[in-house]
Amino acid sequence: MPELPEVETIRRGLEPLITRQFISDVEVRERRLRWPVTRNLAGLLRGQQILQLGRRAKYLLIKTSNGTLLVHLGMSGSLFYLSSVSKPTTHDHIDISFRGGSCLRFNDPRRFGSIHFTTQPKLHRLLTKLGPEPLGKDFSAEYLTHVSRSRRVAIKNHLMNGQIIAGLGNIYATEALFRAGIHPARPAGRISAARFSGLVQAIREVLNEAIRSGGTTLKDFVGGDGRPGFFQQSLNVYGRSGDPCFTCGVPIKRITQSQRSSYYCPRCQR
DNA sequence: CGAACGACCTGCAGGC
DNA sequence: TGCCTGCAGGTCGTTC
Structure with a gap:
Protein backbone atom coordinates (compact mmCIF):
# COMPACT_ATOMS: atom_id res chain seq x y z
CA MET A 1 0.00 0.00 0.00
CA LYS A 129 21.71 -1.17 4.45
CA LEU A 130 19.26 1.44 3.23
CA GLY A 131 20.40 4.02 0.71
CA PRO A 132 19.99 7.78 1.17
CA GLU A 133 16.62 9.44 1.67
CA PRO A 134 15.53 10.85 -1.70
CA LEU A 135 14.45 14.11 -0.05
CA GLY A 136 17.68 14.42 1.93
CA LYS A 137 20.92 16.14 0.97
CA ASP A 138 22.87 12.90 0.49
CA PHE A 139 20.78 12.13 -2.56
CA SER A 140 22.17 13.93 -5.59
CA ALA A 141 22.83 13.53 -9.29
CA GLU A 142 26.47 12.83 -8.50
CA TYR A 143 25.52 10.06 -6.09
CA LEU A 144 23.02 8.48 -8.47
CA THR A 145 25.46 8.66 -11.38
CA HIS A 146 28.15 7.08 -9.25
CA VAL A 147 26.07 4.14 -8.00
CA SER A 148 24.73 3.51 -11.51
CA ARG A 149 28.12 3.25 -13.17
CA SER A 150 28.38 0.07 -15.27
CA ARG A 151 25.10 -1.26 -13.86
CA ARG A 152 23.09 -3.18 -16.42
CA VAL A 153 19.91 -3.38 -14.37
CA ALA A 154 16.88 -1.49 -15.75
CA ILE A 155 16.66 1.98 -14.22
CA LYS A 156 13.15 1.27 -12.87
CA ASN A 157 14.43 -1.71 -10.87
CA HIS A 158 17.46 0.27 -9.81
CA LEU A 159 15.24 3.04 -8.39
CA MET A 160 13.20 0.49 -6.49
CA ASN A 161 16.28 -1.00 -4.86
CA GLY A 162 16.21 0.33 -1.31
CA GLN A 163 19.97 0.03 -1.01
CA ILE A 164 20.30 2.61 -3.80
CA ILE A 165 17.46 4.96 -2.78
CA ALA A 166 15.27 4.59 0.30
CA GLY A 167 11.51 4.53 0.03
CA LEU A 168 10.78 4.73 -3.70
CA GLY A 169 8.11 2.23 -4.70
CA ASN A 170 6.34 1.22 -7.87
CA ILE A 171 4.13 4.27 -8.31
CA TYR A 172 6.70 6.98 -7.70
CA ALA A 173 9.57 5.26 -9.52
CA THR A 174 7.24 4.96 -12.51
CA GLU A 175 6.05 8.55 -12.30
CA ALA A 176 9.52 10.01 -11.78
CA LEU A 177 10.79 8.24 -14.90
CA PHE A 178 7.95 9.73 -16.92
CA ARG A 179 8.75 13.21 -15.67
CA ALA A 180 12.42 12.71 -16.49
CA GLY A 181 11.63 11.29 -19.95
CA ILE A 182 13.55 8.08 -19.27
CA HIS A 183 12.40 4.66 -20.49
CA PRO A 184 11.95 2.35 -17.48
CA ALA A 185 13.89 -0.47 -19.13
CA ARG A 186 16.95 1.61 -19.95
CA PRO A 187 20.05 0.16 -18.30
CA ALA A 188 21.01 2.32 -15.31
CA GLY A 189 24.60 2.57 -16.47
CA ARG A 190 23.57 3.99 -19.84
CA ILE A 191 22.07 7.25 -18.62
CA SER A 192 24.01 10.50 -18.89
CA ALA A 193 24.90 12.64 -15.88
CA ALA A 194 22.68 15.39 -17.30
CA ARG A 195 19.68 13.06 -17.42
CA PHE A 196 20.42 11.81 -13.90
CA SER A 197 20.27 15.39 -12.80
CA GLY A 198 16.78 15.67 -14.27
CA LEU A 199 15.81 12.36 -12.72
CA VAL A 200 16.88 13.42 -9.23
CA GLN A 201 14.84 16.58 -9.63
CA ALA A 202 11.85 14.58 -10.89
CA ILE A 203 12.03 12.18 -7.94
CA ARG A 204 12.13 15.05 -5.45
CA GLU A 205 9.27 16.84 -7.17
CA VAL A 206 6.97 13.86 -7.43
CA LEU A 207 7.55 12.87 -3.78
CA ASN A 208 7.06 16.41 -2.50
CA GLU A 209 3.91 16.91 -4.54
CA ALA A 210 2.54 13.57 -3.33
CA ILE A 211 3.23 14.46 0.29
CA ARG A 212 1.51 17.80 -0.22
CA SER A 213 -1.49 15.89 -1.61
CA GLY A 214 -1.62 13.56 1.37
CA GLY A 215 -0.39 10.57 -0.66
CA THR A 216 -2.00 8.40 -3.32
CA THR A 217 -5.23 6.56 -2.58
CA LEU A 218 -5.69 3.83 -5.20
CA LYS A 219 -7.89 1.62 -3.12
CA ASP A 220 -8.25 2.43 0.53
CA PHE A 221 -5.20 4.31 1.78
CA VAL A 222 -5.89 6.81 4.54
CA GLY A 223 -3.36 8.91 6.41
CA GLY A 224 -2.88 9.02 10.17
CA ASP A 225 -5.84 11.36 10.48
CA GLY A 226 -8.11 8.99 8.57
CA ARG A 227 -8.31 11.07 5.40
CA PRO A 228 -7.52 9.65 1.93
CA GLY A 229 -4.86 11.18 -0.30
CA PHE A 230 -5.56 12.76 -3.65
CA PHE A 231 -2.29 12.45 -5.55
CA GLN A 232 -3.89 9.77 -7.76
CA GLN A 233 -5.35 12.72 -9.68
CA SER A 234 -1.83 13.76 -10.58
CA LEU A 235 -0.57 10.42 -11.88
CA ASN A 236 0.64 10.74 -15.46
CA VAL A 237 1.23 7.12 -16.40
CA TYR A 238 0.72 4.74 -13.45
CA GLY A 239 -2.30 2.54 -14.08
CA ARG A 240 -3.09 4.29 -17.38
CA SER A 241 -2.14 1.66 -19.97
CA GLY A 242 -3.93 2.27 -23.26
CA ASP A 243 -4.94 5.80 -22.27
CA PRO A 244 -3.43 8.75 -24.14
CA CYS A 245 -0.28 10.39 -22.80
CA PHE A 246 -1.18 13.80 -21.37
CA THR A 247 1.82 15.28 -23.17
CA CYS A 248 1.73 13.73 -26.65
CA GLY A 249 -1.46 11.69 -26.90
CA VAL A 250 0.26 8.37 -27.69
CA PRO A 251 -1.21 5.42 -25.74
CA ILE A 252 0.56 4.59 -22.48
CA LYS A 253 2.21 1.18 -22.43
CA ARG A 254 2.42 -1.37 -19.66
CA ILE A 255 5.34 -3.77 -19.30
CA THR A 256 6.37 -6.16 -16.56
CA GLN A 257 9.72 -5.67 -14.85
CA SER A 258 10.74 -7.96 -11.99
CA GLN A 259 7.15 -9.15 -11.71
CA ARG A 260 5.92 -5.56 -11.22
CA SER A 261 3.96 -3.42 -13.66
CA SER A 262 5.66 -0.44 -15.26
CA TYR A 263 3.87 2.18 -17.29
CA TYR A 264 5.45 4.60 -19.72
CA CYS A 265 4.88 6.74 -22.76
CA PRO A 266 6.73 5.19 -25.71
CA ARG A 267 7.15 8.59 -27.32
CA CYS A 268 8.11 10.75 -24.33
CA GLN A 269 10.38 8.23 -22.61
CA ARG A 270 13.60 6.96 -24.21
C1' DC B 1 30.16 -9.12 -6.91
C1' DG B 2 25.50 -8.04 -9.71
C1' DA B 3 21.20 -9.58 -11.33
C1' DA B 4 17.13 -12.53 -11.56
C1' DC B 5 13.71 -15.00 -9.16
C1' DG B 6 10.84 -17.33 -5.73
C1' DA B 7 8.78 -16.68 -1.48
C1' DC B 8 5.63 -14.75 1.79
C1' DC B 9 -0.12 -13.52 2.04
C1' DT B 10 -5.25 -12.05 1.14
C1' DG B 11 -8.65 -9.90 -1.69
C1' DC B 12 -10.69 -8.51 -5.71
C1' DA B 13 -12.06 -8.19 -10.63
C1' DG B 14 -12.91 -10.45 -14.74
C1' DG B 15 -13.68 -14.46 -17.83
C1' DC B 16 -16.12 -18.68 -18.50
C1' DT C 1 -23.42 -19.34 -8.45
C1' DG C 2 -18.65 -21.21 -8.51
C1' DC C 3 -13.98 -21.82 -10.19
C1' DC C 4 -9.96 -20.15 -12.29
C1' DT C 5 -6.45 -16.67 -13.45
C1' DG C 6 -4.05 -12.57 -12.87
C1' DC C 7 -3.20 -8.56 -10.47
C1' DA C 8 -2.19 -5.46 -6.29
C1' DG C 9 1.10 0.24 -3.03
C1' DG C 10 7.08 -4.53 -0.66
C1' DT C 11 11.37 -6.62 0.05
C1' DC C 12 14.11 -10.44 1.71
C1' DG C 13 16.90 -14.61 1.01
C1' DT C 14 18.53 -17.78 -2.44
C1' DT C 15 20.58 -18.98 -6.65
C1' DC C 16 23.07 -18.40 -10.84
Whole structure:
Protein backbone atom coordinates (compact mmCIF):
# COMPACT_ATOMS: atom_id res chain seq x y z
CA MET A 1 0.00 0.00 0.00
CA PRO A 2 2.25 2.78 1.10
CA GLU A 3 5.35 4.26 -0.39
CA LEU A 4 7.38 7.07 1.10
CA PRO A 5 4.75 9.84 0.71
CA GLU A 6 2.04 7.68 2.24
CA VAL A 7 4.19 6.74 5.23
CA GLU A 8 5.16 10.39 5.65
CA THR A 9 1.47 11.33 5.50
CA ILE A 10 0.71 8.77 8.19
CA ARG A 11 3.59 10.06 10.30
CA ARG A 12 2.36 13.63 10.10
CA GLY A 13 -1.23 12.63 10.80
CA LEU A 14 -0.41 10.46 13.80
CA GLU A 15 2.19 12.75 15.34
CA PRO A 16 -0.20 15.14 17.10
CA LEU A 17 -2.47 12.28 18.10
CA ILE A 18 -0.06 9.93 19.83
CA THR A 19 3.06 11.80 20.93
CA ARG A 20 3.25 12.24 24.69
CA GLN A 21 0.74 9.42 25.22
CA PHE A 22 1.54 6.59 27.62
CA ILE A 23 1.10 3.01 26.49
CA SER A 24 -1.14 1.11 28.87
CA ASP A 25 -1.20 -2.22 27.05
CA VAL A 26 -0.49 -3.98 23.76
CA GLU A 27 -2.53 -6.80 22.30
CA VAL A 28 -1.07 -8.92 19.51
CA ARG A 29 -3.74 -11.13 17.96
CA GLU A 30 -1.64 -12.31 15.02
CA ARG A 31 2.11 -12.68 15.29
CA ARG A 32 2.70 -14.04 11.78
CA LEU A 33 3.63 -10.88 9.90
CA ARG A 34 6.57 -10.47 7.47
CA TRP A 35 8.71 -11.24 10.49
CA PRO A 36 7.25 -12.91 13.58
CA VAL A 37 6.22 -10.29 16.14
CA THR A 38 8.21 -10.71 19.36
CA ARG A 39 6.25 -12.52 22.05
CA ASN A 40 7.20 -9.85 24.53
CA LEU A 41 5.98 -6.77 22.66
CA ALA A 42 3.52 -5.87 25.40
CA GLY A 43 6.15 -6.28 28.09
CA LEU A 44 8.57 -4.06 26.19
CA LEU A 45 6.07 -1.26 25.54
CA ARG A 46 3.81 -1.19 28.58
CA GLY A 47 4.24 2.00 30.58
CA GLN A 48 6.38 3.71 27.92
CA GLN A 49 5.67 7.21 26.68
CA ILE A 50 5.68 8.03 22.96
CA LEU A 51 8.22 10.78 22.44
CA GLN A 52 8.55 11.30 18.71
CA LEU A 53 7.49 9.98 15.30
CA GLY A 54 10.11 9.61 12.58
CA ARG A 55 10.44 7.91 9.24
CA ARG A 56 13.23 6.10 7.41
CA ALA A 57 12.41 4.85 3.91
CA LYS A 58 8.97 3.24 4.35
CA TYR A 59 9.49 2.53 8.03
CA LEU A 60 7.59 4.54 10.60
CA LEU A 61 9.81 5.03 13.65
CA ILE A 62 7.89 5.44 16.87
CA LYS A 63 10.33 6.58 19.53
CA THR A 64 9.41 5.72 23.10
CA SER A 65 11.11 6.36 26.43
CA ASN A 66 13.15 3.19 26.21
CA GLY A 67 13.54 2.41 22.50
CA THR A 68 12.01 2.64 19.06
CA LEU A 69 9.17 0.77 17.40
CA LEU A 70 9.81 0.10 13.69
CA VAL A 71 6.56 -0.25 11.78
CA HIS A 72 6.43 -1.31 8.14
CA LEU A 73 3.07 -1.51 6.36
CA GLY A 74 4.10 -3.83 3.53
CA MET A 75 1.64 -3.82 0.63
CA SER A 76 -1.64 -3.73 2.49
CA GLY A 77 -0.99 -2.46 6.01
CA SER A 78 -2.69 0.47 7.67
CA LEU A 79 -2.70 2.21 11.03
CA PHE A 80 -5.80 3.64 12.62
CA TYR A 81 -6.03 5.90 15.61
CA LEU A 82 -9.15 5.12 17.59
CA SER A 83 -10.18 7.64 20.20
CA SER A 84 -12.19 4.88 21.84
CA VAL A 85 -11.48 1.23 21.18
CA SER A 86 -13.96 -0.61 19.00
CA LYS A 87 -14.24 -4.35 18.55
CA PRO A 88 -11.45 -5.64 16.29
CA THR A 89 -12.41 -7.00 12.88
CA THR A 90 -10.61 -9.11 10.27
CA HIS A 91 -6.88 -8.50 10.01
CA ASP A 92 -6.77 -6.13 12.99
CA HIS A 93 -3.56 -7.75 14.20
CA ILE A 94 -2.22 -5.39 16.86
CA ASP A 95 -3.68 -2.81 19.25
CA ILE A 96 -1.43 -0.41 21.13
CA SER A 97 -3.64 1.06 23.83
CA PHE A 98 -3.05 4.33 25.63
CA ARG A 99 -3.96 5.59 29.07
CA GLY A 100 -7.22 7.42 28.61
CA GLY A 101 -8.76 4.77 26.38
CA SER A 102 -7.54 5.57 22.86
CA CYS A 103 -5.55 3.14 20.75
CA LEU A 104 -3.37 2.70 17.67
CA ARG A 105 -4.53 -0.26 15.59
CA PHE A 106 -2.44 -2.10 13.01
CA ASN A 107 -4.39 -3.84 10.25
CA ASP A 108 -2.76 -5.79 7.42
CA PRO A 109 -4.66 -8.31 5.25
CA ARG A 110 -1.62 -9.65 3.40
CA ARG A 111 0.70 -9.61 6.44
CA PHE A 112 3.70 -8.32 4.50
CA GLY A 113 4.08 -5.62 7.13
CA SER A 114 6.20 -5.90 10.26
CA ILE A 115 6.73 -4.55 13.76
CA HIS A 116 10.02 -4.56 15.62
CA PHE A 117 11.14 -2.99 18.87
CA THR A 118 14.77 -1.96 19.21
CA THR A 119 16.87 0.10 21.56
CA GLN A 120 19.35 0.91 18.77
CA PRO A 121 17.43 1.73 15.58
CA LYS A 122 20.57 2.98 13.84
CA LEU A 123 22.06 -0.49 14.10
CA HIS A 124 18.95 -2.43 13.17
CA ARG A 125 19.57 -4.87 10.33
CA LEU A 126 16.51 -3.69 8.39
CA LEU A 127 17.76 -0.10 8.41
CA THR A 128 21.53 -0.26 8.13
CA LYS A 129 21.71 -1.17 4.45
CA LEU A 130 19.26 1.44 3.23
CA GLY A 131 20.40 4.02 0.71
CA PRO A 132 19.99 7.78 1.17
CA GLU A 133 16.62 9.44 1.67
CA PRO A 134 15.53 10.85 -1.70
CA LEU A 135 14.45 14.11 -0.05
CA GLY A 136 17.68 14.42 1.93
CA LYS A 137 20.92 16.14 0.97
CA ASP A 138 22.87 12.90 0.49
CA PHE A 139 20.78 12.13 -2.56
CA SER A 140 22.17 13.93 -5.59
CA ALA A 141 22.83 13.53 -9.29
CA GLU A 142 26.47 12.83 -8.50
CA TYR A 143 25.52 10.06 -6.09
CA LEU A 144 23.02 8.48 -8.47
CA THR A 145 25.46 8.66 -11.38
CA HIS A 146 28.15 7.08 -9.25
CA VAL A 147 26.07 4.14 -8.00
CA SER A 148 24.73 3.51 -11.51
CA ARG A 149 28.12 3.25 -13.17
CA SER A 150 28.38 0.07 -15.27
CA ARG A 151 25.10 -1.26 -13.86
CA ARG A 152 23.09 -3.18 -16.42
CA VAL A 153 19.91 -3.38 -14.37
CA ALA A 154 16.88 -1.49 -15.75
CA ILE A 155 16.66 1.98 -14.22
CA LYS A 156 13.15 1.27 -12.87
CA ASN A 157 14.43 -1.71 -10.87
CA HIS A 158 17.46 0.27 -9.81
CA LEU A 159 15.24 3.04 -8.39
CA MET A 160 13.20 0.49 -6.49
CA ASN A 161 16.28 -1.00 -4.86
CA GLY A 162 16.21 0.33 -1.31
CA GLN A 163 19.97 0.03 -1.01
CA ILE A 164 20.30 2.61 -3.80
CA ILE A 165 17.46 4.96 -2.78
CA ALA A 166 15.27 4.59 0.30
CA GLY A 167 11.51 4.53 0.03
CA LEU A 168 10.78 4.73 -3.70
CA GLY A 169 8.11 2.23 -4.70
CA ASN A 170 6.34 1.22 -7.87
CA ILE A 171 4.13 4.27 -8.31
CA TYR A 172 6.70 6.98 -7.70
CA ALA A 173 9.57 5.26 -9.52
CA THR A 174 7.24 4.96 -12.51
CA GLU A 175 6.05 8.55 -12.30
CA ALA A 176 9.52 10.01 -11.78
CA LEU A 177 10.79 8.24 -14.90
CA PHE A 178 7.95 9.73 -16.92
CA ARG A 179 8.75 13.21 -15.67
CA ALA A 180 12.42 12.71 -16.49
CA GLY A 181 11.63 11.29 -19.95
CA ILE A 182 13.55 8.08 -19.27
CA HIS A 183 12.40 4.66 -20.49
CA PRO A 184 11.95 2.35 -17.48
CA ALA A 185 13.89 -0.47 -19.13
CA ARG A 186 16.95 1.61 -19.95
CA PRO A 187 20.05 0.16 -18.30
CA ALA A 188 21.01 2.32 -15.31
CA GLY A 189 24.60 2.57 -16.47
CA ARG A 190 23.57 3.99 -19.84
CA ILE A 191 22.07 7.25 -18.62
CA SER A 192 24.01 10.50 -18.89
CA ALA A 193 24.90 12.64 -15.88
CA ALA A 194 22.68 15.39 -17.30
CA ARG A 195 19.68 13.06 -17.42
CA PHE A 196 20.42 11.81 -13.90
CA SER A 197 20.27 15.39 -12.80
CA GLY A 198 16.78 15.67 -14.27
CA LEU A 199 15.81 12.36 -12.72
CA VAL A 200 16.88 13.42 -9.23
CA GLN A 201 14.84 16.58 -9.63
CA ALA A 202 11.85 14.58 -10.89
CA ILE A 203 12.03 12.18 -7.94
CA ARG A 204 12.13 15.05 -5.45
CA GLU A 205 9.27 16.84 -7.17
CA VAL A 206 6.97 13.86 -7.43
CA LEU A 207 7.55 12.87 -3.78
CA ASN A 208 7.06 16.41 -2.50
CA GLU A 209 3.91 16.91 -4.54
CA ALA A 210 2.54 13.57 -3.33
CA ILE A 211 3.23 14.46 0.29
CA ARG A 212 1.51 17.80 -0.22
CA SER A 213 -1.49 15.89 -1.61
CA GLY A 214 -1.62 13.56 1.37
CA GLY A 215 -0.39 10.57 -0.66
CA THR A 216 -2.00 8.40 -3.32
CA THR A 217 -5.23 6.56 -2.58
CA LEU A 218 -5.69 3.83 -5.20
CA LYS A 219 -7.89 1.62 -3.12
CA ASP A 220 -8.25 2.43 0.53
CA PHE A 221 -5.20 4.31 1.78
CA VAL A 222 -5.89 6.81 4.54
CA GLY A 223 -3.36 8.91 6.41
CA GLY A 224 -2.88 9.02 10.17
CA ASP A 225 -5.84 11.36 10.48
CA GLY A 226 -8.11 8.99 8.57
CA ARG A 227 -8.31 11.07 5.40
CA PRO A 228 -7.52 9.65 1.93
CA GLY A 229 -4.86 11.18 -0.30
CA PHE A 230 -5.56 12.76 -3.65
CA PHE A 231 -2.29 12.45 -5.55
CA GLN A 232 -3.89 9.77 -7.76
CA GLN A 233 -5.35 12.72 -9.68
CA SER A 234 -1.83 13.76 -10.58
CA LEU A 235 -0.57 10.42 -11.88
CA ASN A 236 0.64 10.74 -15.46
CA VAL A 237 1.23 7.12 -16.40
CA TYR A 238 0.72 4.74 -13.45
CA GLY A 239 -2.30 2.54 -14.08
CA ARG A 240 -3.09 4.29 -17.38
CA SER A 241 -2.14 1.66 -19.97
CA GLY A 242 -3.93 2.27 -23.26
CA ASP A 243 -4.94 5.80 -22.27
CA PRO A 244 -3.43 8.75 -24.14
CA CYS A 245 -0.28 10.39 -22.80
CA PHE A 246 -1.18 13.80 -21.37
CA THR A 247 1.82 15.28 -23.17
CA CYS A 248 1.73 13.73 -26.65
CA GLY A 249 -1.46 11.69 -26.90
CA VAL A 250 0.26 8.37 -27.69
CA PRO A 251 -1.21 5.42 -25.74
CA ILE A 252 0.56 4.59 -22.48
CA LYS A 253 2.21 1.18 -22.43
CA ARG A 254 2.42 -1.37 -19.66
CA ILE A 255 5.34 -3.77 -19.30
CA THR A 256 6.37 -6.16 -16.56
CA GLN A 257 9.72 -5.67 -14.85
CA SER A 258 10.74 -7.96 -11.99
CA GLN A 259 7.15 -9.15 -11.71
CA ARG A 260 5.92 -5.56 -11.22
CA SER A 261 3.96 -3.42 -13.66
CA SER A 262 5.66 -0.44 -15.26
CA TYR A 263 3.87 2.18 -17.29
CA TYR A 264 5.45 4.60 -19.72
CA CYS A 265 4.88 6.74 -22.76
CA PRO A 266 6.73 5.19 -25.71
CA ARG A 267 7.15 8.59 -27.32
CA CYS A 268 8.11 10.75 -24.33
CA GLN A 269 10.38 8.23 -22.61
CA ARG A 270 13.60 6.96 -24.21
C1' DC B 1 30.16 -9.12 -6.91
C1' DG B 2 25.50 -8.04 -9.71
C1' DA B 3 21.20 -9.58 -11.33
C1' DA B 4 17.13 -12.53 -11.56
C1' DC B 5 13.71 -15.00 -9.16
C1' DG B 6 10.84 -17.33 -5.73
C1' DA B 7 8.78 -16.68 -1.48
C1' DC B 8 5.63 -14.75 1.79
C1' DC B 9 -0.12 -13.52 2.04
C1' DT B 10 -5.25 -12.05 1.14
C1' DG B 11 -8.65 -9.90 -1.69
C1' DC B 12 -10.69 -8.51 -5.71
C1' DA B 13 -12.06 -8.19 -10.63
C1' DG B 14 -12.91 -10.45 -14.74
C1' DG B 15 -13.68 -14.46 -17.83
C1' DC B 16 -16.12 -18.68 -18.50
C1' DT C 1 -23.42 -19.34 -8.45
C1' DG C 2 -18.65 -21.21 -8.51
C1' DC C 3 -13.98 -21.82 -10.19
C1' DC C 4 -9.96 -20.15 -12.29
C1' DT C 5 -6.45 -16.67 -13.45
C1' DG C 6 -4.05 -12.57 -12.87
C1' DC C 7 -3.20 -8.56 -10.47
C1' DA C 8 -2.19 -5.46 -6.29
C1' DG C 9 1.10 0.24 -3.03
C1' DG C 10 7.08 -4.53 -0.66
C1' DT C 11 11.37 -6.62 0.05
C1' DC C 12 14.11 -10.44 1.71
C1' DG C 13 16.90 -14.61 1.01
C1' DT C 14 18.53 -17.78 -2.44
C1' DT C 15 20.58 -18.98 -6.65
C1' DC C 16 23.07 -18.40 -10.84
